[in-house]
Amino acid sequence: MTDQFAEIGQRLVSLRKIQDLNAAQVAREIGLTRQTVSLWEKGKINFSAVVLFKLAKVLRTSPEYIMLGEHKKSSSGVDLELLERAARISIEETRKINFGADPALMAKIITTVYERALDGGDDDQLHNTSADVINFTKLKS
Numbered sequence: 001m002t003d004q005f006a007e008i009g010q011r012l013v014s015l016r017k018i019q020d021l022n023a024a025q026v027a028r029e030i031g032l033t034r035q036t037v038s039l040w041e042k043g044k045i046n047f048s049a050v051v052l053f054k055l056a057k058v059l060r061t062s063p064e065y066i067m068l069g070e071h072k073k074s075s076s077g078v079d080l081e082l083l084e085r086a087a088r089i090s091i092e093e094t095r096k097i098n099f100g101a102d103p104a105l106m107a108k109i110i111t112t113v114y115e116r117a118l119d120g121g122d123d124d125q126l127h128n129t130s131a132d133v134i135n136f137t138k139l140k141s
Helices: 003-018 023-030 034-041 049-058 063-068 080-096 103-118 123-140
Strands: none
Touching (some): 023 049, 049 063, 049 080, 080 103, 080 123
16 A cells, blocks of 8 residues: 555554554444454555445544645544535446445545535535546546
């Protein structure tokens, strides 16, 4: 795996320790094994967008912070219900058009949709926002 995954792993360890959790507790919360969490923390394996969302929820942060190391919104101000809604809609959109987004891109899509949700967007607007980010990304590549 790349240095990027090692950096992500280091962030996961730091976030877990801040929340005073061990790897087994994180694993239990997201429904996977401690060994899987350990491999993520060592940067040995990657995880799906669904797992990224679950990790963000358990570690009380944003998907963008896990993937990129930066916050657009204060982690203490994350509305987990809106974040869950944004992630669900983003995942639905990527599946609908069979778009295989890598975790960093998925974090960007979820973050953009989350910001739109914070602005009061309804589900249709959130689906459109997600589709717009995906289409923009496809045009750039």
